[in-house]
Amino acid sequence: MLVLFASDLHGKTVFYDQMLDLIRAEAPSLVLLGGDLLPKSGRGEELYQAQTRFIKQDLYGFLKGVRRGHPSIDIGMMLGNDDLLSVREALSPLADEGLFYLMNRGEWVTASGWHVVGFDLIPETPFRLKDLERRDSQEDSIRYPSVDAIRSKERGCKRVDTQEWFLSQATLSEELAHLAPTGDPERTIFVSHTPPWDTPLDITVDGEHVGSKAVRSYIEKNQPLISFHGHIHESFTMSGTYATQIGNTVCFNPGQIHFPTLDAVLVDTMNPMRSRRHTAESSCLSREGFDLLKAPFLGE
Numbered sequence: 001m002l003v004l005f006a007s008d009l010h011g012k013t014v015f016y017d018q019m020l021d022l023i024r025a026e027a028p029s030l031v032l033l034g035g036d037l038l039p040k041s042g043r044g045e046e047l048y049q050a051q052t053r054f055i056k057q058d059l060y061g062f063l064k065g066v067r068r069g070h071p072s073i074d075i076g077m078m079l080g081n082d083d084l085l086s087v088r089e090a091l092s093p094l095a096d097e098g099l100f101y102l103m104n105r106g107e108w109v110t111a112s113g114w115h116v117v118g119f120d121l122i123p124e125t126p127f128r129l130k131d132l133e134r135r136d137s138q139e140d141s142i143r144y145p146s147v148d149a150i151r152s153k154e155r156g157c158k159r160v161d162t163q164e165w166f167l168s169q170a171t172l173s174e175e176l177a178h179l180a181p182t183g184d185p186e187r188t189i190f191v192s193h194t195p196p197w198d199t200p201l202d203i204t205v206d207g208e209h210v211g212s213k214a215v216r217s218y219i220e221k222n223q224p225l226i227s228f229h230g231h232i233h234e235s236f237t238m239s240g241t242y243a244t245q246i247g248n249t250v251c252f253n254p255g256q257i258h259f260p261t262l263d264a265v266l267v268d269t270m271n272p273m274r275s276r277r278h279t280a281e282s283s284c285l286s287r288e289g290f291d292l293l294k295a296p297f298l299g300e
Helices: 013-026 044-069 085-096 162-168 172-177 213-222 235-239 287-294
Strands: 002-006 030-033 074-077 106-109 115-119 150-153 156-159 188-192 226-229 243-246 249-252 264-268
Touching (some): 013 044, 013 264, 044 085, 044 156, 172 213, 188 213, 213 243, 249 264
Parallel strands (some): 188 226, 226 249
Antiparallel strands (some): 002 264, 106 115, 243 249
């Protein structure tokens, strides 16, 4: 089975246009989008409106375009840490129409019998929006207690106390313990917005490993055939690779650093490591890609 994966499109229609072109040219059986799919500019209700409008117009148009040419294709998507959780109400009609499956924290069995396990949470960051941020484990201290933290509400964002937020939420380790075990690892794909810790896939522009130890432990324990990740746009540039292996699991983070060229990966499940193809020719970042990386999440 041919799988197409990308993450961190951040509402850039040029990326979605390239995704559609890839689908038409390559005819993958499964398309997976690993979070941070919506615009992140604007504040409060303005941001909510921008993300909702993108879902109803641009994302809907993309999904309908896919379905016109490939009516039987499986499409899975998740929100990321820059996407407001409050926009899920706008996603529901698209999911109900059968245009895609929303991968939150659970297992999805595709029409072709593949098990896709989704996980949208990430470890704490210095950024403002905390909807999907948690401590990695109970032993972790709060790294950025002075952040002016916010979470999404019905039509915008509201401030939260950083300490109270993290102490009141289950950790990544606790949430992963509730995920369905990979009963058939050879037919299981794990999609986590955050990459596993201490790998070539989680290195920031500062050279720091910021992935999740809990996600790495989950992969080590369950050994799905493939795991796909995003979140750290520049890891491909920093490490020079977008693929690694943890035990029997082949792990990918294609990054998103070559704007206006899409960073995506095509993988054949018959031999994931050898069959992999990246849509960008090298790990060298573009100036526009670096500017996208630096763009702040404004929130409220």
